[in-house]
């Protein structure tokens with residue numbers, strides 16, 4: 295039997311969710327789309343051949359009550375994720391929540407606790423973890439080929455113009471989004487933390503709003519991270535690059551290995567050197583590089599495949615709620631360090647983007 299699936303939020307990223315459902319059609323069936331704006335629902339359904347059996351709801355609560363879907367995805371403004379997630383979990387739906395999973399740790403914790411209590415799968419949509427390049431690097435981390443990681447660096451050098459923010463005024467606000475780090479850079483911040491061993495002890499950071507004076511939050515973030523295993527991390531994230539997206543790169547440096555994932559969105563392997571080298575690194579670069587049409591990449595489809603399998607086999611998702619919380623905690627720790635001018639020790643229990651209202 296197929297899982298009955300509904301999409302909540304039919305904006306810019308929604309087509310990737312619909313495509314992921316279509317690519318997993320043997321196991322999941324699209325039963326409804328929800329959006330207060332009816333045209334957005336019709337637009338996102340354009341690639342679906344026959345939409346006659348797909349319900350449209352302007353209020354997702356009606357959809358939950360009437361259809362009781364097995365699986366929902368939430369792709370609304372980030373500030374709404376937590377409240378909608380709690381409603382979905384209370385209605386018995388497994389969940390894929392777009393990044394960031396929530397805008398406060400309290401909300402993220404409540405979502406994780408409720409999913410656990412109800413025995414439901416909660417996935418944070420960090421789809422870049424499924425990039426071929428990223429999966430190959432992760433394999434090397436898990437096989438301990440780096441001989442101990444020393445430091446890692448995540449650079450997100452992208453461009454966002456006024457038009458992008460005008461299209462969706464929630465972007466760049468503290469109540470609904472956060473700035474470059476929370477919105478655009480959180481994927482790579484997630485990757486850096488995950489690859490370097492997850493456990494972070496301290497963050498020191500600067501953030502600023504240098505160019506986009508019409509948004510509330512930062513357009514540049516620079517941070518140094520201390521990991522519990524003694525390694526360090528460096529984060530440089532911005533939406534100020536002239537004139538278009540330049541690159542999103544992840545470097546990992548170990549005693550016996552150096553790797554760089556590059557391209558516009560960590561979609562290529564650009565360095566691959568290991569002391570225990572058994573493969574031809576040029577072949578690795580050729581085999582594990584992808585050229586997606588946009589920075590969102592191809593990751594939604596394997597992420598959906600994983601979540602569907604997790605629901606069927608009653609196991610946690612590969613990118614579970616706790617992973618989403620770890621990425622959120624990193625960004626909030628960076629924000630707090632930048633706002634206070636002091637190092638911030640992790641773990642954090644209570645941080646929220648709302649703390650930073652009026653910061654710039």
Ligand SMILES: NC(=O)c1ccc[n+]([C@@H]2O[C@H](COP(=O)([O-])OP(=O)(O)OC[C@H]3O[C@@H](n4cnc5c(N)ncnc54)[C@H](O)[C@@H]3O)[C@@H](O)[C@H]2O)c1
Nearest residue numbers: 302303304305306307328329334369370371372392393462
């Ligand atoms: N994974 C990625 O790579 C990626 C990329 C872009 C955006 N995102 C995330 O996806 C989310 C959406 O971003 P976007 O750029 O698509 O935004 P958007 O503004 O283009 O779309 C949001 C949609 O949600 C709808 N919506 C608002 N309230 C709703 C409700 N109560 N019920 C149903 N629909 C509702 C809006 O009407 C709109 O159509 C954000 O959290 C963002 O951070 C993720």
